[in-house]
Each structure stands twice: as structure tokens, then as C-alpha cells.
Amino acid sequence: MQRLWPFYGRIVMNAHLLHFKDQLTDDFQFKFIRHKGLKFQQSLHMHDYIQIAYVVRGVGNHHFLDKTLTVGKGDLFIIPPLKAHSINTIDGKELEFVLLDFMPAFLGDHLRPFSRSVFHHVTQFEKSGTSSEWLQPWLHISQDKQLLVEQLLQDIQEEIEEREEGYEFSVQINVVKLLILIDREFRKTDRQRHQAACQKPQYQQFQDVIRHIHENYGQDIPLEKGAYIANMTPAYFSHLFKKATGQTFVEYLHEVRIERAKELIRLGVHTMTQICFQVGFRHLSHFIRTFKKRTGLTPTEYKKSVMNN
Numbered sequence: 001m002q003r004l005w006p007f008y009g010r011i012v013m014n015a016h017l018l019h020f021k022d023q024l025t026d027d028f029q030f031k032f033i034r035h036k037g038l039k040f041q042q043s044l045h046m047h048d049y050i051q052i053a054y055v056v057r058g059v060g061n062h063h064f065l066d067k068t069l070t071v072g073k074g075d076l077f078i079i080p081p082l083k084a085h086s087i088n089t090i091d092g093k094e095l096e097f098v099l100l101d102f103m104p105a106f107l108g109d110h111l112r113p114f115s116r117s118v119f120h121h122v123t124q125f126e127k128s129g130t131s132s133e134w135l136q137p138w139l140h141i142s143q144d145k146q147l148l149v150e151q152l153l154q155d156i157q158e159e160i161e162e163r164e165e166g167y168e169f170s171v172q173i174n175v176v177k178l179l180i181l182i183d184r185e186f187r188k189t190d191r192q193r194h195q196a197a198c199q200k201p202q203y204q205q206f207q208d209v210i211r212h213i214h215e216n217y218g219q220d221i222p223l224e225k226g227a228y229i230a231n232m233t234p235a236y237f238s239h240l241f242k243k244a245t246g247q248t249f250v251e252y253l254h255e256v257r258i259e260r261a262k263e264l265i266r267l268g269v270h271t272m273t274q275i276c277f278q279v280g281f282r283h284l285s286h287f288i289r290t291f292k293k294r295t296g297l298t299p300t301e302y303k304k305s306v307m308n309n
Contacts, residue, residue, distance in 0.1 A: 015084035020049040020103055029106045030171055032160045036096040042086040049103050051079040052178070053087065054141075054149060058095040059267050061088045069138070072267050074146050076182065077138045090269055098153050100175065110176050114183055139185055152178050206230060206244055210252075217256045218280045223249045257281065258294045265303050272299050 023031055036056075044063065053062075059072045064085040071077070079085055089095045104111055141149050156174045159167040209226045226249050227237035241249050257279040264275045273284055281287035291299050 014044060016043060016045040017082075018045055018047040020047065020101065023049075023101060028168055029103055030160075030168075030175075031099075031101040032157055033099040033101070034096070034157060035099075036094070038089060038092065038094050040087065040089045040095060042088060044084050044086050046082050046084045047079075047101070048081050049101055050081065052100040053077050053079065054098045054153060056096040056098060056150060056153075058089075059093050059269050060090055060095040060097070062086075063088075064138075070264065070267055070269055074141045074143065075138070076141055076149070078182075093269065098157075100153075100156070100178075102175070107172060107175065107179075110172070111179075114179050139182060139189070141181075141185055142188075145181060145185065149178065149181060152181075206241060209241070213253055213256055217253065217260060218278055220280070220282075221253060253280075254290050254294065258291055261287070261291065261299065262295075262302065265299060266306050268303075268307075275299070 020029075034056075040060070053076065055071050055073055055075045057073050059070060062069050062071045062075075062077060062085065064077065064079070064083065070090075087097065152174050156171055159170045159174070209229050212226070212229055213221060223238060224234050226241070227234040230237050230241075232240070238249060241247075241252075245252055247255065261275050261279045264270055264278065265272075270278065272287075276284050276287040279287075281290070288298055291297070291302070295302060297305065
């Protein structure tokens with residue numbers, strides 16, 4: 001049997017396997033699904049095809065790579081074959097999302113240019129064996145590009161529904177356009193991270209520490225842990241880290257946690273106490289003080305300002 005995809009992962013035994021041939025109603029090797037509502041519950045499953053999911057509006061939970069992420073408008077994720085995942089609504093919260101299902105052969109050679117960019121994140125996960133948030137095939141589409149993504153998805157849906165002559169080719173073109181847009185968004189995100197890392201020459205030697213903070217901000221990360229990763233004594237590490245980044249280790253850690261807290265507040269799903277613990281603070285009072293110190297607002301004041309905009 002020809003191997004159509006380069007990163008088949010380990011099979012999760014309790015996940016139901018969906019076969020693409022069972023999802024089709026005709027010979028067209030593509031499926032478009034749009035769901036909108038307050039209730040959508042999937043059991044853990046995987047499939048032998050590629051799936052691209054895009055959140056049009058609302059919020060929900062996406063379980064993938066042993067993590068459950070709260071996703072909202074503009075979030076897009078790519079599910080490769082044989083990776084267990086599930087999408088579920090959150091009680092009382094509406095969710096609208098679109099799914100594009102297809103086999104790699106559907107795009108033929110058009111898929112090849114994206115094997116080192118869009119799908120590079122997935123292959124890197126396979127090689128590293130870690131569930132790094134930076135390596136997940138997950139992307140937040142910037143606000144200025146969301147309308148373009150949604151127009152492409154609308155065009156695909158209309159072609160599928162109307163099925164005028166040549167609709168198959170039109171769908172392929174629009175999917176390739178979508179992959180080009182995703183590719184450019186991935187590259188833009190990578191460039192921004194690279195630019196941030198290269199602002200100061202010394203910053204590079206702390207990349208493993210920075211990566212650890214971004215991947216584990218919800219856990220306790222003492223300065224000694226950072227020093228251990230950098231292979232330095234705590235005092236020397238503390239001195240060089242501030243010299244390289246302009247912030248102390250704790251200040252940088254708090255910055256990452258508060259930025260993530262702001263994202264969760266904007267989603268409007270969790271209580272402040274839940275957000276406090278989710279981003280790594282152990283006391284609500286400490287979370288509130290730190291949030292106000294870095295933003296000038298308490299978490300509640302920040303939430304009100306977001307809702308009023």
C-alpha cells in the first residue's frame with residue numbers, strides 16, 4: 001500500500017477510526033461540513049484523512065495531542081491522519097465552525113509546497129515527541145485575514161452545494177488558496193518569534209528557557225529550573241537573563257502568564273479564579289496584583305473594557 005502521508009502517529013486504542021471512503025456520497029474526494037449551535041459533542045476519534053477546522057464564531061473546546069484548548073473565532077487547526085481529537089461545545093456557549101475533509105491525493109502535487117511549512121509543525125511534533133504549543137498544527141488567523149478565510153470557505157460551500165460544471169476544480173483552487181494563506185500566517189508568526197529572539201545577541205542562549213516558559217507557564221517554574229536548563233548557577237543565570245531580555249526571570253514569566261490570561265478573559269468562558277490557576281498563579285490576590293501592575297487594570301476592569309469595545 002502506498003504511504004500517502006509522512007507522519008502517521010501512534011494509534012490511540014480508545015479512539016474510533018473514521019474512514020474517508022465511508023464519509024463520501026459520490027466520487028468527489030472532498031467533504032465540507034459547517035456546524036452551528038449550542039450543542040456539539042464528539043467522542044475521541046481519528047481518521048485516515050486530513051481535516052482542516054476553522055472557528056467562525058463562538059467558543060468551544062478542542063482536545064488534541066493530550067491537551068484541551070479553548071478555541072474561539074479565527075482559530076484554525078489541522079488534524080493529520082491517525083491523530084485522536086475531538087471538538088465540543090461549552091455549556092451555554094454557541095459555536096460555529098467549518099470542517100474540510102480530504103485525502104492528500106485530492107490536491108496531488110499542490111500539497112507538496114506546504115510540506116515544509118503548514119505541515120512542518122506536525123512533523124516536528126513527531127520528531128520531538130513533545131506536545132509543544134509552538135509545534136502544534138494550530139494557528140490563530142490574524143483579524144485582517146479572517147474575512148478572507150471566511151470568504152474562501154463560503155465560496156467552497158457554494159460550489160459544493162450548487163455543483164455547477166467545473167466545481168471540483170474550483171474547490172481545489174480555493175483549498176490551495178486557503179493553504180497559501182495559512183502558510184503565510186505560519187511564516188509570519190515564525191518571523192515574529194525569530195525577530196523577538198534576535199533583538200539582543202545574548203537572547204539566543206536562553207531560547208530553551210524561553211520555550212520551557214511558554215510551554216509550561218501553567219506550572220510552577222522556579223528560577224532554579226531556568227538556571228538548570230541554561231546550565232548556569234542561579235545567580236549567574238539571573239544576571240545574564242535580565243541583561244539579555246531586559247526583565248528578570250520572574251518578570252518575564254509573569255508577562256507570559258498575563259498575556260495568556262488576557263486571551264482567556266477575551267474568550268469570556270472561564271471565571272477569574274479558573275483563569276488565575278490555569279495560567280500558573282496559586283493565589284487570586286497575587287494574580288490580580290500582578291495583572292494590574294502589568295496592564296494598569298484589574299482583570300475585572302480589563303474584561304469590562306474588552307466587552308465595551
